[in-house]
Amino acid sequence: MTIGVVTGMASEARLLREQGIAVISTGGDPLTTKRGVEHLIREGATKLVSFGIAGALDPSLKPGDLILASAVRLPDGHRQSADQKWLVHIAQALPHAPHADVAGSSTIAATVADKRTLHRD
Numbered sequence: 001m002t003i004g005v006v007t008g009m010a011s012e013a014r015l016l017r018e019q020g021i022a023v024i025s026t027g028g029d030p031l032t033t034k035r036g037v038e039h040l041i042r043e044g045a046t047k048l049v050s051f052g053i054a055g056a057l058d059p060s061l062k063p064g065d066l067i068l069a070s071a072v073r074l075p076d077g078h079r080q081s082a083d084q085k086w087l088v089h090i091a092q093a094l095p096h097a098p099h100a101d102v103a104g105s106s107t108i109a110a111t112v113a114d115k116r117t118l119h120r121d
Contacts, residue, residue: 004045006033008106012053023051028106047086057103057119066097072104073121080104 005023007013013025022043024036037048050072056065068091071081079101091099103109103118 002044003047003049004037004040004043005049005051006037006040007051009053012051016051030106052102057109057115058100059119066094067102068094068097068099069102070099071101073101074104075106 002022005013005016005021007016007023007025008028010025013023016023022040022045024033024040026033026036040048050069056063061067068087069082070087071079073079087099091097103121105118109115109118
């Protein structure tokens with residue numbers, strides 16, 4: 001299994017590239033994401049991971065906490081589920097990491113109010 005990683009921010013991608021991980025940074029643009037994912041697949045990726053340094057929408061989270069995304073909730077209300085078989089596999093390797101839906105957005109939730117709204121919704 002070869003893993004390709006998709007990030008929204010160049011700074012996130014840099015962290016992974018330094019570790020030798022195949023990664024694309026797309027800025028949240030759907031067309032750029034599609035093209036980048038196609039590139040990762042051509043390069044041999046058989047699994048994709050979305051990686052992001054999140055703003056901890058849940059006030060109970062602390063810096064460094066890891067969340068295993070059970071799904072991504074998009075701004076249009078659509079819920080894109082994660083591959084459940086793979087989620088179970090990863091959860092076995094990271095038994096203390098909680099599962100939760102994560103918010104997907106092409107814009108940054110920059111303010112406390114923005115984050116509060118995303119968490120509420």
